[in-house]
Amino acid sequence: MPETIDIQLKKGVLGLCVLAVLARNESYAYEIASHLSDAIGMGEGTIYPLMRRMQTDGLVATYMVESPAGPSRKYYKLTDAGRAALEAQRDEWRGFASAVDALLEPLPATPAPLEEA
Amino acid sequence: MPETIDIQLKKGVLGLCVLAVLARNESYAYEIASHLSDAIGMGEGTIYPLMRRMQTDGLVATYMVESPAGPSRKYYKLTDAGRAALEAQRDEWRGFASAVDALLEPLPATPAPLEEA
DNA sequence: ATATATACCTTGCATCAACAGGTAGCTTGT
DNA sequence: ACAAGCTACCTGTTGATGCAAGGTATATAT
Numbered sequence: 001m002p003e004t005i006d007i008q009l010k011k012g013v014l015g016l017c018v019l020a021v022l023a024r025n026e027s028y029a030y031e032i033a034s035h036l037s038d039a040i041g042m043g044e045g046t047i048y049p050l051m052r053r054m055q056t057d058g059l060v061a062t063y064m065v066e067s068p069a070g071p072s073r074k075y076y077k078l079t080d081a082g083r084a085a086l087e088a089q090r091d092e093w094r095g096f097a098s099a100v101d102a103l104l105e106p107l108p109a110t111p112a113p114l115e116e117a
Numbered sequence: 118m119p120e121t122i123d124i125q126l127k128k129g130v131l132g133l134c135v136l137a138v139l140a141r142n143e144s145y146a147y148e149i150a151s152h153l154s155d156a157i158g159m160g161e162g163t164i165y166p167l168m169r170r171m172q173t174d175g176l177v178a179t180y181m182v183e184s185p186a187g188p189s190r191k192y193y194k195l196t197d198a199g200r201a202a203l204e205a206q207r208d209e210w211r212g213f214a215s216a217v218d219a220l221l222e223p224l225p226a227t228p229a230p231l232e233e234a
Numbered sequence: 235a236t237a238t239a240t241a242c243c244t245t246g247c248a249t250c251a252a253c254a255g256g257t258a259g260c261t262t263g264t
Numbered sequence: 265a266c267a268a269g270c271t272a273c274c275t276g277t278t279g280a281t282g283c284a285a286g287g288t289a290t291a292t293a294t
Contacts, residue, residue: 005213008250011281012125013217020220030241040216043283048243050282070240071290089123090221096122097214099157100130103137104207125281128250147272160252165274167251187271188259 005041014042014050015059016093019078019086022060028073051076059085122158131159131167132176133210136195136203139177145190168193176202 017040021032033047054060059082064072078086134157138149150164171177176199181189195203 006129006209007248007282008129009210009213010283011128011250012123014282017217017220024224028241029243039220040213045243045284045286046282049245052243053281067240067291069291071242073241092123093126093217093221096126096157097218100134100210101214103134103156104210107141124251124279127252128281131251145272146274162253162255162274163251166276169274170250184260184271186260188273190272 003041010040010042013040013093014046015054016086016089017042018047018050018054019059019082019089022076022078022082023086026075026077028065028075030073032076054082057081120158127157127159130157130210131163132171133203133206134159135164135167135171136176136199136206139193139195139199140203143192143194145182145192147190149193171199175199 014036017036018032021027021035027035029047029051030044032051033042033044036042036047037044051060055062055076058079060076061079063075063077065075067073131153134153135149138144138152144152146164146168147161149168150159150161153159153164154161168177172179172193175196177193178196180192180194182192184190
């Protein structure tokens, strides 16, 4: 993977990635950001507006946990709506990605048409 | 694939799709639009600003062809820069899509850790 | 008191897909 | 001659989202 991914490619995908990360384990924003920074090069500061939006949309719920070092951490977990959104968006992503992959495949070489008798 | 794809998912991807379509055959905008409308639900009117941008970026060259019905058609073909962009963007897309797919895979169940003796 | 690391957050900006609204040419039918 | 339908093209405005600059705050170590 190149060092940086075009910002536009990530549009609309980050929310799905957050849902997928939270489906594995409950997590706090800074940790999710670190995860997604490693996986797909997402900027750290991107996570907070995104988590706020997802909370507003009812896809996640939050709770605070004391940290062993530094300030308290705001943990996130999926709601039922979040799980439903994950399924729907995963299917949508897979359909879309498959369609794009199909476009990117070169067509098999077609034999030259036979000359008319 | 659901009836409609989230607009945000298409951000940044349409140019790559156009390059891929033109790698197969030279084509005119309306036809490219029809192709991409079928493949990934792109709106017809979206094609013209996109083709203009790609032409400005030197990725495509154009020529006019009389049409058997209706007005003349503006055909597009890839330039050398366009072919290079196709390769680079295809690699970028594949790396990105693979990374997203990896995030979407559920982790294998991990065995419970053994209790300490 | 200061430095460092962790953790959180808001806001303005850039970019691009959508699409409304439009022009124009050709064919066919009246 | 005109209207309708189809093909083909095009621009400007809008809206959504990722980015990143800039900031606050807490805990630990020195």
